[in-house]
Structure formats: structure tokens, C-alpha cells
Amino acid sequence: MAVTIFGKLADGTEIREAHLATACGCQARILELGATLRDLVVPLPGGLSQRVVLGFETLETYDGRSHHAGAIVGRCANRIAHGRFSLDRVSYQLPLNEKGRHSLHSGPDGFDRRAWRIVEYADDHVTLALFSPAGDQGFPGALSVWCRYQLRDPATLALELTATTDAMTIVNLAHHPYFNLDGGEDARDHELMIAADFITPSDRELIPTGEIVRVAGTPYDFRTMRRVRQVPSEATQAFGYDTNFVLRRSGLAGGDGEALAHASTLASPITGLALELWTSAPGLQFFDSHDMHFTAPGLGGRRYGEGAGIALEAQHFPDSANHPHFPSTVLRPGEILRQCTEYRFRHTGR
Numbered sequence: 001m002a003v004t005i006f007g008k009l010a011d012g013t014e015i016r017e018a019h020l021a022t023a024c025g026c027q028a029r030i031l032e033l034g035a036t037l038r039d040l041v042v043p044l045p046g047g048l049s050q051r052v053v054l055g056f057e058t059l060e061t062y063d064g065r066s067h068h069a070g071a072i073v074g075r076c077a078n079r080i081a082h083g084r085f086s087l088d089r090v091s092y093q094l095p096l097n098e099k100g101r102h103s104l105h106s107g108p109d110g111f112d113r114r115a116w117r118i119v120e121y122a123d124d125h126v127t128l129a130l131f132s133p134a135g136d137q138g139f140p141g142a143l144s145v146w147c148r149y150q151l152r153d154p155a156t157l158a159l160e161l162t163a164t165t166d167a168m169t170i171v172n173l174a175h176h177p178y179f180n181l182d183g184g185e186d187a188r189d190h191e192l193m194i195a196a197d198f199i200t201p202s203d204r205e206l207i208p209t210g211e212i213v214r215v216a217g218t219p220y221d222f223r224t225m226r227r228v229r230q231v232p233s234e235a236t237q238a239f240g241y242d243t244n245f246v247l248r249r250s251g252l253a254g255g256d257g258e259a260l261a262h263a264s265t266l267a268s269p270i271t272g273l274a275l276e277l278w279t280s281a282p283g284l285q286f287f288d289s290h291d292m293h294f295t296a297p298g299l300g301g302r303r304y305g306e307g308a309g310i311a312l313e314a315q316h317f318p319d320s321a322n323h324p325h326f327p328s329t330v331l332r333p334g335e336i337l338r339q340c341t342e343y344r345f346r347h348t349g350r
Contacts, residue, residue, distance in 0.1 A: 003118060006031060007059030013115050015059055018126040024153040025049060033062050034071035034112035035128045035147040037177055039299060042155040042273070042345045050273055052345065054178040054298055054309040061296040063113065068176040069309075071112035072147050072161065073105040075132055075139050076329065077174035078244070078285060078318035081207045083107075085321035087140065087168055087330070094138040102207060107137045112176070116147065125150035134167065141169035141331075155345035163337040170329045171337055172316040178289060178309025179275060181268035186307040188229040188288055193265040194222040196245035196284065200317050200326070206242060208319045208326075220245070225265065228288055228310065240290025244283045244317050258340050264312055272348045279314035279341040282327045287311040314341045 006017040017038065020028040025043035030036065038055040054069050056062060062071075076094075083094035083103035095107030105112065116128040125148065132143040148160040161173045180187045199220050200208045215221040220243060228241070249261040258280030267274035277284070289311065294304040320326040331337050 003121060009033070009059070009063065009115065015115060016118060018118060018121055020124055020126060020149065020151050022124055022151045022153045024155065026151050026153065026155050026157075028149060028151055028157060029055075030126050030128070030149055031059075031062065032116050032118060032128060033059065034068075034114065035116045035130070036062060036066075036072070036112070037070035037149065037157075037175070038062075040157060040177075044271065044273065045347055050181065050271055051183065051299065052179055052181055052273070052275070054180060054294075054304055056296055056298055058296070065294070065296050067292060067294065068105065068112050070177045071175075072116075072173060073176050074111040074145070074171065074173040075106050075137065075143060076103075076170055076172040076321070077105055077176075077313065077315045078172065079104055079207055081319050081322055083138070085170060087170070090140075092138050092140060099205065102205060106139070109137060111145070111173075119146075124152070139169055141165040141167035143169060143171065143331075145173070157343045159341045159343075161337070161339045163331065164335070165331050166333055168330060168332050170321045171331045172320065172329045173337070173339060174281075174285070174313045174315035175341060176311060176313055178311050179266055180309045181266065181273045181275060182270040183302075184270065185305060187310045188227070188290075188307045189269070190228055190310060191225045191267045191269065192222050192228050192286075192310070193225045194245050194284060194286060195248045195261070195263055197223065197248060198246040200244045200246065200283075202243070202318070206318075208244070208317065208323065210323050210325075212246060215245075222286075225267065241286050241288045242290075244285050246317075247279070247282055247284055249282070258338055260340060260342060263314060266310055266312065267348060274346050274348050276344040276346070277312055277314065277341065278344065279339075281314035281316065281339055281341065283315055283317045285311070285313040285315060285318070287313070314339070
């Protein structure tokens with residue numbers, strides 16, 4: 001493993017990058033800024049390899065123009081309505097960085113914009129740490145967070161997120177990679193399965209209504225593999241996905257830490273490469289980047305346009321703090337938050 005200086009922030013803070021590799025040819029690059037997965041390459045048959053995530057060449061892009069690509073977002077991922085929530089009858093206000101009305105990923109200075117620090121590393125794994133003081137972005141409680149990436153042969157990236165607090169707070173950490181399994185301009189021709197019978201529908205501003213509704217008979221039915229782009233004929237041309245799916249959490253499997261369930265499979269019909277996402281999280285945010293435009297060139301000089309990557313974000317439900325019937329995001333002193341996700345790549349033989 002190599003740790004190198006990737007660049008400096010405007011305040012002079014050095015940001016390092018860890019390069020992980022395995023004997024089978026799997027490689028990952030992890031930035032201290034945002035604990036970001038900047039690059040991930042997996043082996044293909046015949047000695048070939050495939051880059052499978054969207055990433056960028058310069059630090060400046062990750063300091064505001066990357067749309068959270070590959071980063072750890074928090075302290076609370078996704079949206080909180082009007083940036084407000086209450087704990088023990090005390091109200092808290094977060095920055096309103098989503099259309100000036102809501103909080104997205106905890107504001108403009110969320111964990112994806114922070115300089116994490118590498119605290120432990122080896123050839124195939126790296127651990128990064130971040131401290132968030134009480135009052136940070138309006139949240140109560142000082143929070144200590146750790147993020148561990150590990151490559152496992154033949155082609156698995158395991159992610160473990162851990163957090164503790166000194167006072168009751170809310171926490172919803174999430175990894176935000178954009179996947180593209182064949183390097184094409186539009187990943188919406190990939191096939192997708194999500195192990196969910198329900199979604200939490202949202203309003204036009206992507207704030208959950210509080211309902212939990214079935215996917216059967218709707219464009220959100222991904223219970224069997226189908227193209228992302230495939231939607232019913234009555235759907236408009238502007239139709240796109242940015243929705244939380246309520247994971248079924250069946251078929252639990254062992255592993256390090258929390259029990260993992262098969263949440264999703266994404267596959268490219270071009271390369272025959274498939275990604276199985278296994279996680280301990282209760283929800284999966286699926287975003288097809290239908291309205292996403294990256295202004296900076298990506299890895300290898302590529303230009304990422306609309307639909308360039310598929311975001312599959314294992315997390316708690318959005319706005320959970322304001323919906324008591326959603327799985328709780330409350331963390332108390334003495335408790336340890338632990339969330340595990342594995343990205344398992346395999347070749348389908350197509």
C-alpha cells in the first residue's frame with residue numbers, strides 16, 4: 001500500500017490518498033477529504049480490468065463540484081425537512097442548503113467536505129477518523145467517527161462505519177458512490193434489482209411524506225432484474241429515480257460485524273460485470289443521476305453527463321428524525337453505531 005499527498009486545501013491542509021491493492025488485481029484509491037472512494041478497479045476474465053466508480057483527477061473538484069461522488073456523507077445523510085428536528089423536546093436547526101428550505105447531507109460543510117485522517121493502513125485496508133464537535137452544523141453531542149475500507153479477493157470492497165457520541169444526537173452515515181460497470185456514457189442501460197417491496201414516497205422537494213407504500217405495479221418495482229431506463233409507457237420522458245427503498249433484509253449472511261442482507265444487484269449487459277450490494281442498513285437510496293451534470297472532467301478525462309452513474313446509498317431513511325415510525329437514527333452515550341456494507345463484484349459470463 002502507498003500513501004501519497006494528493007493536494008492541499010485552500011487553508012493549506014494536506015490531503016493524502018491511500019492506494020489499496022490485492023493479489024487478484026483489485027485496486028482502490030481513498031482520499032482523506034470526505035473519506036472518499038476516488039477510484040475502484042476490479043479484475044475481469046482474460047487479465048482485463050474495469051473501473052467501476054465515477055471519480056475525479058483534482059482535489060479542487062472534490063471541494064464542492066463532485067456531487068458527493070464516493071464520499072461519506074453525514075452527520076445525517078439525505079434530507080431533513082426544513083433542517084429541523086427535536087430530541088427530548090429540544091429543537092435543533094441545521095443549515096438550509098437544499099433550495100434554501102431543507103438540509104441535505106447536513107449542510108454545505110458536511111462530512112464529505114471534511115479532512116478525515118488516515119489512522120491505520122496496510123496493503124489491502126485503510127481506516128480514517130473524523131471528530132465532529134458538539135454544535136457542529138447545529139447537531140448536539142460530540143461525535144467520533146471511523147471509516148474502514150478493505151479489499152478482499154477476488155473482487156470485494158468492504159466498508160465499515162462506526163460512531164460514538166458523548167450526548168444524545170442523531171446520526172445517519174452513508175457512502176455515496178456512483179457506479180458505472182462498463183465505462184459507457186449512460187449507466188441507465190444497466191440492469192438493476194433492489195430487494196425491497198416498499199418505498200418511502202416523497203413530495204416534489206424529495207421530503208418523505210411519511211407513507212410506506214408497495215412497489216408492485218409502479219415504476220419502482222425492481223424486485224427482479226430489469227433495465228434502469230425501463231419504465232411504464234405512461235411515465236414521462238423526465239422520469240428519474242431519487243428514492244429510498246425499504247430493504248427486505250432477508251437472506252441474512254454472516255461476516256464481520258452486523259449481519260448483512262443482499263440489498264441490490266447492478267449489472268452491465270456489455271461487460272457481463274455484476275455488483276452485489278450487501279448491507280446492514282435498513283434502507284437504500286437509489287439515484288440514477290437523471291438530472292446530474294458534472295462540470296469537471298472525470299478520471300481519464302471522461303465527461304460525466306446525465307445518467308453517467310448509478311448511486312446506491314445504504315443508509316437509514318431520509319428525514320427519520322421527524323418520522324417516529326421510521327427506524328431510529330438516535331445515538332446515545334455508551335452506544336456504538338456500526339454499519340457495514342460490502343460491494344461484491346462478479347462476472348456473469350455473458
